[in-house]
Amino acid sequence: MFNSPFFTYFWRFAGAFSVRSKIMGIVVALALLLGVGITVQVRAVFLYTLEERLQEQGVSVARDVAARATDMILVNDLFALYQLLEETRNNNPDLRYAFVVGQDGSVLAHTFGVGFPTELIEQNVPRGDDHHQTILLETDEGPVWDTAVPIFDGRAGYARVGFSENSIQTSIARLTSQIVLTTVLVSAIGIVAAAGLTWIVTRPILQLKEAAEAVGQRDFSQRLDPWANDEIGQLTTAFNRMTVELAQAEQERAEREQLRSQLLEKVIAAQEEERRRIARELHDETGQALTSLMVRLQMMNELCANPELKTQVEGLRQLAAQTLEGVHNLSVELRPSVLDDLGLTAALERYIQEYRRHTAVEVDLVVLGLEERLPAPMETALYRIVQESLTNIARHAQAETASVLLERRPDRVRAIIEDDGVGFDPLAANNGERLGLYGMRERAELLNGQLTIESSPGQGATIYIEVPL
Amino acid sequence: MSVIRILLADDHAVLRAGLIALLNARPDMEVVGEAADGGELLPLAEQIVPDIILLDLTMPRLGGLEVLPLLRQRVPTARVLVLTMHNEESYLRQALKAGANGYVLKKAADVELIAAIQAVMRGEMYVHSSLTKALLDDGLATAVAPKSETDSWETLSEREQETLRLVALGHTSKEIADQIGVSAKTVETYRARGMEKLGLRSRAALVRFALARGLLG
Numbered sequence: 001m002f003n004s005p006f007f008t009y010f011w012r013f014a015g016a017f018s019v020r021s022k023i024m025g026i027v028v029a030l031a032l033l034l035g036v037g038i039t040v041q042v043r044a045v046f047l048y049t050l051e052e053r054l055q056e057q058g059v060s061v062a063r064d065v066a067a068r069a070t071d072m073i074l075v076n077d078l079f080a081l082y083q084l085l086e087e088t089r090n091n092n093p094d095l096r097y098a099f100v101v102g103q104d105g106s107v108l109a110h111t112f113g114v115g116f117p118t119e120l121i122e123q124n125v126p127r128g129d130d131h132h133q134t135i136l137l138e139t140d141e142g143p144v145w146d147t148a149v150p151i152f153d154g155r156a157g158y159a160r161v162g163f164s165e166n167s168i169q170t171s172i173a174r175l176t177s178q179i180v181l182t183t184v185l186v187s188a189i190g191i192v193a194a195a196g197l198t199w200i201v202t203r204p205i206l207q208l209k210e211a212a213e214a215v216g217q218r219d220f221s222q223r224l225d226p227w228a229n230d231e232i233g234q235l236t237t238a239f240n241r242m243t244v245e246l247a248q249a250e251q252e253r254a255e256r257e258q259l260r261s262q263l264l265e266k267v268i269a270a271q272e273e274e275r276r277r278i279a280r281e282l283h284d285e286t287g288q289a290l291t292s293l294m295v296r297l298q299m300m301n302e303l304c305a306n307p308e309l310k311t312q313v314e315g316l317r318q319l320a321a322q323t324l325e326g327v328h329n330l331s332v333e334l335r336p337s338v339l340d341d342l343g344l345t346a347a348l349e350r351y352i353q354e355y356r357r358h359t360a361v362e363v364d365l366v367v368l369g370l371e372e373r374l375p376a377p378m379e380t381a382l383y384r385i386v387q388e389s390l391t392n393i394a395r396h397a398q399a400e401t402a403s404v405l406l407e408r409r410p411d412r413v414r415a416i417i418e419d420d421g422v423g424f425d426p427l428a429a430n431n432g433e434r435l436g437l438y439g440m441r442e443r444a445e446l447l448n449g450q451l452t453i454e455s456s457p458g459q460g461a462t463i464y465i466e467v468p469l
Numbered sequence: 470m471s472v473i474r475i476l477l478a479d480d481h482a483v484l485r486a487g488l489i490a491l492l493n494a495r496p497d498m499e500v501v502g503e504a505a506d507g508g509e510l511l512p513l514a515e516q517i518v519p520d521i522i523l524l525d526l527t528m529p530r531l532g533g534l535e536v537l538p539l540l541r542q543r544v545p546t547a548r549v550l551v552l553t554m555h556n557e558e559s560y561l562r563q564a565l566k567a568g569a570n571g572y573v574l575k576k577a578a579d580v581e582l583i584a585a586i587q588a589v590m591r592g593e594m595y596v597h598s599s600l601t602k603a604l605l606d607d608g609l610a611t612a613v614a615p616k617s618e619t620d621s622w623e624t625l626s627e628r629e630q631e632t633l634r635l636v637a638l639g640h641t642s643k644e645i646a647d648q649i650g651v652s653a654k655t656v657e658t659y660r661a662r663g664m665e666k667l668g669l670r671s672r673a674a675l676v677r678f679a680l681a682r683g684l685l686g
Contacts (some may be wrong), residue, residue, distance in 0.1 A: 283527070283554055284480075284481070284527065285481075287554050287575070288479075288481035288483065288484045288554075288575075289481075289483060289484075291481075291484050291487075291554075291575040291576070291578060292481070292483045292484040292486065292487035292488075293487075294576075294578065294579045295484070295487035295488055295490075295491050295578055295579050296487045296490065296491075297579070298491065298579035298580065299487075299490055299491050299494060302494070303494075317579060321576055321579075324575070324576050325576055328554055328556070328576070336557075337527065337555070338555070338557050338559055338560065341526075341527075341532075341534070341560070342557075342559050342560065342563060345559075346557065346559030346560075349558070349559060350557045350558070350559060353558070362671075364671050364673035364674060365673065366673045366676045366677060368676075368680075400670075401670055401671045402671070403671040403672040403673035403674075403676075404673070405639065405672060405673060405676055407639060414639050416639055416672065418671070418672045420670075420671070452641055454641055454642050454643065454653075459657065462641070462642075462672075464639070464641050
C-alpha cells in the first residue's frame with residue numbers, strides 16, 4: 001500500500017507542509033466540516049417539523065372557523081362572522097389572513113381591511129366533500145400556507161386561512177447564526193489546542209534536529225532531556241545512546257589515530273636515521289678506504305718498472321675509482337649529506353641538478369627567505385616531499401617544466417611544486433600514486449602542516465605544503 | 470726549490486697513510502704533520518705553520534667548513550687545499566667562501582692532488598674540473614641584467630594582475646577564487662592569459678618576475 005503511486009503522490013503533497021500546518025489544518029478542517037454538517041442537517045429537520053406544524057395549525061384553525069361560521073352564514077349574521085375572523089387572527093400571530101366565501105363565490109367577510117386581493121379566491125377552491133385542502137402560495141411577503149375548508153359540506157361556501165412562514169424563517173436564521181457562532185468558537189479553540197499540541201510535539205523534534213546537526217559536525221557531547229515517555233521521548237533516549245556510542249567510537253578512533261601517527265613518525269625517523277647511518281658509513285668508511293686504495297695503486301703505478309704490471313695496476317686503479325663513484329652516488333641517493341651539513345636549499349639544488357641531468361623536465365627552483373637553517377625534521381620532510389613530487393612528475397606527468405618554490409614566512413614555511421603536465425584527478429589517482437601522495441601528506445601532517453593538491457586532467461598539477469614554524 | 474711542507478687533516482687513518490706515502494715519495498714534498506679532526510688540527514697548524522694544509526670537510530668534532538675560517542685567522546700564511554668526497558657545488562661555494570685556496574675531489578686524488586698542490590703553491594686557485602662550470606654560471610647569473618617587463622605587465626587586465634600577484638604570493642587557486650569572487654576555473658584562465666602575455670612559462674618564472682617588479686611587498 002505504501003508503495004502505490006497514489007500514496008507517493010499523497011505523501012509528496014502532505015510532505016510539502018510542516019507538521020504544525022498539518023495538525024492545525026486537520027483540526028480547523030474538522031471543526032468546519034462538523035459545523036457545516038450540523039447546520040445543514042438541523043436546518044432541514046427544523047424546517048420540516050415547523051412547516052408540518054404550521055400546516056396542521058392551518059387545518060385546525062380553518063376547520064374551527066368553518067364550524068363556527070356555519071350558523072352565522074345560515075342566519076346571514078355578517079358582523080358576527082367578521083368578529084369571528086378578527087378573533088381568530090388575534091389568537092394566531094402567524095395567521096396572515098382569513099376570509100369566508102359564500103356559496104355564490106362572493107367574499108362574506110375577510111381580515112384584509114380595505115382592498116381585498118380578489119385573485120386570491122381562485123387560488124384554492126375546495127370541493128364540497130373535501131375535509132380540507134392546503135396549498136403553498138408564493139407571495140411577495142414570503143411563502144404562505146393556504147388552507148380551505150368547506151362549510152356545511154360546501155353548501156354554505158368555504159373558509160380560507162393563510163399562515164405565513166416568516167416566523168419559521170426567522171427562527172431558522174437565528175438557529176443557523178447560533179450554530180455558525182459555535183462552530184467559529186470551537187474552531188478557534190481547536191486552533192489554540194492544535195498550536196499547543198504542535199508545540200509539544202515539534203519542540204523536542206526541533207531540538208533533536210539541532211542536536212543531530214551538531215553531531216553531524218562531529219560534536220558528540222550532545223545530550224537531550226527526554227520530556228516524556230512517549231514515542232518522541234523514546235527517540236530522544238535512543239539519540240542519547242547513539243551519541244554516547246559515537247563519542248566512545250570517536251575517542252577510540254582518535255587514540256588509534258594518535259598511536260598510528262606516533263608509530264609512523266617513529267618509522268619515518270628510524271628510516272631516515274638508518275639511511276643517514278648507511279650513507280655515512282658508505283661515505284666515510286667505504287669511500288675513504290677506496291680512496292686510499294686508489295692512492296696506493298697510483299703509487300705502485302709510479303714505482304712500477306714492469307710495463308705489463310703497470311697496465312694491470314692502472315686497471316685496478318680505475319676499477320677502484322669506478323667503485324668509489326658508485327658508492328658515493330649510492331650514499332647520496334640514500335640521504336645526501338648536504339641536507340645535514342648545508343641545509344635544505346643546498347640539498348634541493350643538488351637534487352634538482354641531478355634530476356635535470358636524468359630527465360627531460362626543466363625544473364626551476366626559487367627559494368625565498370631561507371638564509372637560516374630550518375629545524376632538521378622539517379628539512380628532511382620537505383626534502384623528501386619535493387623529492388617524491390619530482391619523482392612522480394618524471395614518472396607520470398609528461399611535463400615540460402616544473403617549478404619548486406620554497407618560501408619562509410615569519411611563522412611558517414610554504415613549499416609549492418607545480419608542473420605543466422597531463423595532470424590527474426586527485427580523488428581518482430591510482431593506488432601507487434595515491435600511496436605516494438598519502439605518504440607526502442603524512443609527512444606534512446606529522447609537522448602539523450598541511451598538504452593541498454590542485455589538479456585536473458590536462459591542467460598540470462600543483463602541490464602546496466604549508467608547515468608552521 | 471725548497472720542499473713543500475704539508476699538514477694533513479683527515480679522520481681516516483688508512484687514507485692518511487696512503488697520502489703520506491704518495492706525497493713523501495716525491496722529493497719536493499714532505500708531510501710534516503697529521504691530524505684526525507679539526508680540534509687536533511688547529512694547535513698543530515699553529516705550532517708548525519705548514520706551507521699547505523690538506524683539509525677534509527667531513528671530520529668528527531670540528532669539521533672542515535668550521536675550522537677553515539679559524540685557520541685563515543690563526544695561520545694566515547698557510548694555504549688550504551680542500552680534499553673531499555663531496556662533489557656538490559654548494560660545498561664548493563661554502564669552502565671557497567670560508568677561504569679555501571683549492572678544492573680537490575678524493576676520487577681524483579690519485580692523479581690530480583700533486584698538480585693541485587703545485588698550482589696552489591704557485592698562488593693559483595685550483596678547482597676540480599667538473600665543478601668549474603658552476604662557478605662560471607654564478608658569475609654569469611649576476612652579470613645578466615634583469616630584463617625590463619614593465620610594459621607587458623601594464624597590458625594585463627586588473628583581474629589578471631591581481632590573480633598573478635596572488636599566485637606569486639603562493640596562494641592556491643581555490644584561495645584566489647574565494648578572494649576575488651570567481652570560480653577556480655576562471656582563476657586558471659586569468660592566470661594562463663596573464664602568463665602568456667608576460668611570456669612566462671612556469672610558476673617559478675612568475676615568482677622571479679614578481680620579485681624583480683616588487684609585486685610581493
